[in-house]
Amino acid sequence: MVTHDAAHDQHAQAPSGWLRAYVFSVDHKVIGLQYLMTSMLFLLAGFGLMLLMRWQLAFPGQPIPIIGKLLSPSLAPNGVMTGEFYNALGAMHGTIMVFLGIVPLAVGAFGNYVLPLQIGAPDMAFPRLNMMSYWLYLPGGLLMLSSFILPGGAAQSGWTSYPPLSIINPGQTVWLLAMVIIITSSLLGAINFLVTTLNMRARGMSLWRMPVFVWAQLVTSVLLLLAFPPLEAAAVLQFMDRVAGTSFYIPSDLVVLGLRHRASGGGQPLLWQHLFWFLAHPEVYVLVLPPMGIVAEIMAANTRKPLHGYKTIVLGMISVGVMSFVVWAHHMFISGMSPILSNFFLVTTMIISVPSVAILTCLIYSLRGGSIRFTTPMLFALAFLPMFGIGGLTGLPLGLTATDIYLHDTYYVIGHFHYVVVTGSIIGLMAGVYHWFPKWFGRKMDDRLGRIHFWGTLLSMNGVFFPMFIMGMAGVSRRLWDPTAQAHNLTTQHLNVVSTASAYLLLLFQAPFIYNFFHSIFKGQKSEENPWQATTLEWACPSPPPHGNFEKPPCVYREPYDYSPRGCERDYIPQNVEAA
């Protein structure tokens, strides 16, 4: 491990050679950008899978235009997707978005690039481990994607992979292998972030002087570190059930399509669900906390005043993190688990909403008394608040056992968690891209294109997800290849068309973003060191920062958000400035 001062010497020399500098780099900034590009590509890929599914949902049984002809006849005969292919798209959409898209973007990209800068460190604590995380993530992700063309196809048992379905369905083995690799990558990253945050802080950067984003990453890495190992172990057990004849999750006396299953049995299908959700619920906060941290940073800089209740926000994040380990079985109210146990998880689930409400309230109160600049990143950050609010509120009838009996596994659930992770997390991450882009590339993104991207994205996202609440209330189940096969779904089938049209619109509105992103890297307006007049340390080094980040180790003298201090001409004092 490198200590703070030794690291400065060690990193004084930038690597020579293209391969060491850009491909197998140990520089946290290069790795951060590698994560950024890769995870955004995966987000686009996962979105693409969903666009195919949305066609089938809106127009079941009709050939997919253009793309339908390109698909193999075994997946989509005459351009109409089969049930197997639909399920494969569904499982892969969820897996890619969560494990290969949002987590690597939130943690791998933003965490890697911004966290060491914000704490004034020259690099991560374990630079080689950091490189290894990326080089496990990329092949793991490619293996996951390649399962579409491997024999057996892609996994088709949902991103949740409940056995025994996942044991008897094709495609699952590669999914499990890829998951083990991806989880290992995340674990290495988590250890690295934890050690870096605790050991590599600049002089004067006490815990209570760390920006909210750093706190969010710190809590996130603890969640990853504690929640991922059970899933990794669980995935290995499922892998054994598939290839080695074990029966961890397979009960006795299975009869599949008229034939006795070969497994000896004696296993428990519900065991997987407990292990899976023990990871996957904290995982929700892994998806949400870093964007919350990003939103807090952007709001402080663009309201020109300190955050309201900085300590409340931080303690809220810590309590959310702790509580997230005792709520997992609210995903299992109707799973066949003891209904008496449900009462415990009902209570913990309601309690976890308290710190979440506290964080949101503090963020909204932060606007009071401000001088709000409606920059593009600020628009995204502001949109996060009401949109994430809808996501949180609609969790209420799902977390309450009684109403969950009806709403469980309906489109209401899909609407709820997409409001949380799409209009919440992804909107927050978008805000971060616009906010830190000048730091990454030394140039600014175009503001007008940014606004088109923002309004188009916000409106079409709501068009995709809001109808899902109405469909859920009408009792439409999720994961249906042909919703029109069930009579009670017909009353809301037109909403599927609305949702699908909005999804295509959402794709369209990503075009200005993609163009803006790449065009601005090369041709954007040049940006100085601190274009937003912000106070945190990442703005105290050149844009983009050189190898080793800071010319000399920075020293921290104040709280993270010293905006509009009384009796001061300038409306901000950076953390590394001593005198007011």
Place this chain on the structure above:
Amino acid sequence: MNSNYSMGLPIAASTFAKDIDFGLKLIHVAMLVIFVLWGIFFAYLLVRYRRREGVAAQREDDHGLFSTSLIPDIVVLIFEIALISLYAIPVWSRIKIHSPKSQESNQVALVAEQFAWNVHYPGPDGKFGRRSPDLVHFSNPIGLDRDDPAAQDDVVGANELHLPLGKTTLIHLSSKDVIHSFFVPEFRLKQDAVPGLTIPVWVEPNRVGHYEITCAQLCGFAHSLMRGEVFVENPEEYQGWLKAQAAQAPEPAKAPSTW
């Protein structure tokens, strides 16, 4: 048509449906009120504190941990405690924890499989015949042992569940292969069927009619096609139907020894 259509919910057709609907309506009204109030406050802040020339941001005093921002939290906490203790736990206990005694209720076994709902009625004797996975055959999908005396009057069907109106029916829910989920939107009733477990589910239908059973848990490529029907009939009609079915119960079918 019944007047109990609202908020896009299907017709309510069981005794506990109104309790679930009450919760759904209450929570949605509360959500709407919270969202609108927050929305107005949020919009006010954005307009009031937009950047203007010559107006600097006003820094507030640090309130520490217990600032006014905790007021919404306290309101939410009180609302949630009330919801848990007065609504969720009582309703959940009634529907899911306290199952009716089997002697006092009408009984039926539902055996889910890819992609059908097998229905097993105990017949007039009220006793289920023995089932064995070894006897499962295309002509005997639940593996009913017709040599068992209790099985003699049993009625087996698929995708058609007949239930008497106004009587509690105890459903013994199980699965042969993967996890399925028994869902009848009009009953507001959902329960996963897990292989290896037999889960008790009960319902007291209070509206004659014909509703859809769907599978709510992904169970394979034809998951969306896994549907059945519930017929809620007057008790006399139900008894008549059951007797007629029992009379024409098929000859004992045995699995051929070749597979």
